[in-house]
Amino acid sequence: xxxxxxxxxxxxxxxxxxxxxxxxxxxxxxxxxxxxxxxxxxxxxxxxxxxxxxxxxxxxxxxxxxxxxxxxxxxxxxxxxxxxxxxxxxxxxxxxxxxxxxxxxxxxxxxxxxxxxxxxxxxxxxxxxxxxxxxxxxxxxxxxxxxxxxxxxxxxxxxxxxxxxxxxxxxxxxxxxxxxxxxxxxxxxxxxxxxxxxxxxxxxxxxxxxxxxxxxxxxxxxxxxxxxxxxxxxxxxxxxxxxxxxxxxxxxxxxxxxxxxxxxxxxxxxxxxxxxxxxxxxxxxxxxxxxxxxxxxxxxx
Amino acid sequence: xxxxxxxxxxxxxxxxxxxxxxxxxxxxxxxxxxxxxxxxxxxxxxxxxxxxxxxxxxxxxxxxxxxxxxxxxxxxxxxxxxxxxxxxxxxxxxxxxxxxxxxxxxxxxxxxxxxxxxxxxxxxxxxxxxxxxxxxxxxxxxxxxxxxxxxxxxxxxxxxxxxxxxxxxxxxxxxxxxxxxxxxxxxxxxxxxxxxxxxxxxxxxxxxxxxxxxxxxxxxxxxxxxxxxxxxxxxxxxxxxxxxxxxxxxxxxxxxxxxxxxxxxxxxxxxxxxxxxxxxxxxxxxxxxxxxxxxxxxxxx
Numbered sequence: 001x002x003x004x005x006x007x008x009x010x011x012x013x014x015x016x017x018x019x020x021x022x023x024x025x026x027x028x029x030x031x032x033x034x035x036x037x038x039x040x041x042x043x044x045x046x047x048x049x050x051x052x053x054x055x056x057x058x059x060x061x062x063x064x065x066x067x068x069x070x071x072x073x074x075x076x077x078x079x080x081x082x083x084x085x086x087x088x089x090x091x092x093x094x095x096x097x098x099x100x101x102x103x104x105x106x107x108x109x110x111x112x113x114x115x116x117x118x119x120x121x122x123x124x125x126x127x128x129x130x131x132x133x134x135x136x137x138x139x140x141x142x143x144x145x146x147x148x149x150x151x152x153x154x155x156x157x158x159x160x161x162x163x164x165x166x167x168x169x170x171x172x173x174x175x176x177x178x179x180x181x182x183x184x185x186x187x188x189x190x191x192x193x194x195x196x197x198x199x200x201x202x203x204x205x206x207x208x209x210x211x212x213x214x215x216x217x218x219x220x221x222x223x224x225x226x227x228x229x230x231x232x233x234x235x236x237x238x239x240x241x242x243x244x245x246x247x248x249x250x251x252x253x254x255x256x257x258x259x260x261x262x263x264x265x266x267x268x269x270x271x272x273x274x275x276x277x278x279x280x281x282x283x284x285x286x287x288x289x290x291x292x293x294x295x296x297x298x299x300x301x
Numbered sequence: 302x303x304x305x306x307x308x309x310x311x312x313x314x315x316x317x318x319x320x321x322x323x324x325x326x327x328x329x330x331x332x333x334x335x336x337x338x339x340x341x342x343x344x345x346x347x348x349x350x351x352x353x354x355x356x357x358x359x360x361x362x363x364x365x366x367x368x369x370x371x372x373x374x375x376x377x378x379x380x381x382x383x384x385x386x387x388x389x390x391x392x393x394x395x396x397x398x399x400x401x402x403x404x405x406x407x408x409x410x411x412x413x414x415x416x417x418x419x420x421x422x423x424x425x426x427x428x429x430x431x432x433x434x435x436x437x438x439x440x441x442x443x444x445x446x447x448x449x450x451x452x453x454x455x456x457x458x459x460x461x462x463x464x465x466x467x468x469x470x471x472x473x474x475x476x477x478x479x480x481x482x483x484x485x486x487x488x489x490x491x492x493x494x495x496x497x498x499x500x501x502x503x504x505x506x507x508x509x510x511x512x513x514x515x516x517x518x519x520x521x522x523x524x525x526x527x528x529x530x531x532x533x534x535x536x537x538x539x540x541x542x543x544x545x546x547x548x549x550x551x552x553x554x555x556x557x558x559x560x561x562x563x564x565x566x567x568x569x570x571x572x573x574x575x576x577x578x579x580x581x582x583x584x585x586x587x588x589x590x591x592x593x594x595x596x597x598x599x600x601x602x
Contacts, residue, residue, distance in 0.1 A: 049380045079573050274381050
């Protein structure tokens with residue numbers, strides 16, 4: 001399942017719970033657009049703010065709505081005990097893979113993170129994707145640690161947070177990492193603004209926030225970048241650049257939530273308090289940007 | 302309650318639950334040593350790894366064992382909804398104050414943190430201590446934001462993570478902050494290695510990890526620093542320096558847990574997985590350090 005576009009949908013919610021009626025069509029849109037896989041309950045899906053029961057329910061709904069398209073879910077939690085429970089739930093609910101980040105409260109050492117992955121992978125019967133996202137987990141992987149963890153059983157992919165700017169630096173980063181991990185382990189790029197650069201540098205999969213909302217646009221971009229059709233890829237990337245600028249400034253979750261509201265996919269911002277929606281002036285900027293990009297989405301049938 | 306020594310005990314636990322029989326004597330030792338207040342379920346008390354039910358139970362036990370000494374508890378959680386539930390539980394269980402940190406998964410903006418404190422304080426009938434600990438929350442307060450939050454109703458103290466090295470820099474830091482917060486709001490120092498420096502710079506309270514294990518030593522240090530008896534304070538501080546070096550290198554929680562085991566207060570490390578205990582060579586270093594310091598504790602009757 002670790003190839004092409006893996007689309008990460010929002011989890012529509014408010015302070016009273018999950019909006020299941022809005023969640024199911026989000027998944028159906030991804031499936032009908034032909035995404036390669038769906039990643040529910042990633043950071044974009046707000047897993048960190050939900051209960052075990054809510055996470056189980058969201059996954060069940062997603063697997064059902066995905067109709068055979070592989071669904072991955074996050075099993076991350078601060079405590080190993082909770083991770084193991086979440087892994088059990090995920091496998092029972094039919095997850096094709098699990099995504100697992102070393103989220104931390106007390107800063108973790110490399111040894112602690114290695115032992116954590118060792119314990120979690122030895123309790124799995126589905127593939128695991130290592131989730132490297134220092135911005136939210138506050139743990140920074142070295143490439144050497146990635147290499148050690150990638151050799152554990154059941155590790156099938158690594159989701160890296162981005163690549164350095166510039167084709168040369170990006171290529172070097174991916175080659176270094178590739179040299180340390182087994183060939184069976186896919187490398188995937190996250191951080192939408194550097195996704196095209198990541199694919200061109202050798203990443204096999206794009207774990208995408210925008211892909212959860214505008215799957216056709218992101219599929220097109222993925223296929224062009226994979227095929228090395230730089231000019232056409234560059235045209236789409238240029239159109240998306242103002243959106244990436246908003247992602248960088250306000251965080252992809254707040255922007256994705258505002259996109260979903262403006263496009264009528266959700267009625268309330270999918271942001272649990274204390275997170276606040278974008279203010280009205282940023283929302284207006286977004287409207288202008290979306291006018292261009294939404295056109296791109298509907299043109300790509 | 303925000304004056305002198307506020308001692309933060311460990312929560313004895315293993316993968317099966319809380320060890321209540323070991324927890325109660327920890328509190329009783331603090332009370333009989335005469336600490337000014339007890340702070341349960343701080344970072345040292347592993348609040349972030351426990352369930353709502355466990356946190357409620359630990360607080361109930363602490364209030365009972367404290368016999369009138371004020372008990373503060375953390376109500377921190379990622380989601381506002383959960384914070385409000387924890388605040389309700391804390392007040393019902395008899396907390397004299399609550400400690401509240403803006404823990405984050407998605408990085409929080411200043412406005413989100415201000416609104417969070419506004420919502421939480423308006424739902425309280427006990428004093429609140431703002432918990433500023435960027436190492437675990439990953440939110441960095443500006444002094445300006447501290448000033449705005451300190452003016453909210455029910456804010457009674459700020460727990461800062463440390464002071465810059467050097468008496469002059471430390472004094473300046475505290476004077477700047479003091480100039481921005483109302484005089485009714487106490488300033489407290491955390492980060493044991495800079496506690497004496499913080500008190501000398503004008504902090505009114507020491508929120509102490511070591512105070513949860515060696516309360517007599519920490520009380521003595523507090524009183525000497527408050528009284529400006531620099532020579533005697535310096536002697537104790539010098540003796541403690543090797544311990545602070547271990548705190549800095551391995552984290553105060555892992556070291557506190559090892560101290561408690563070596564002194565026979567707990568039978569299992571109070572560290573939820575994925576956190577791992579100190580290795581044997583560091584434990585041996587600690588034994589040597591403790592030989593000096595434990596003598597200090599028993600001499601101070």
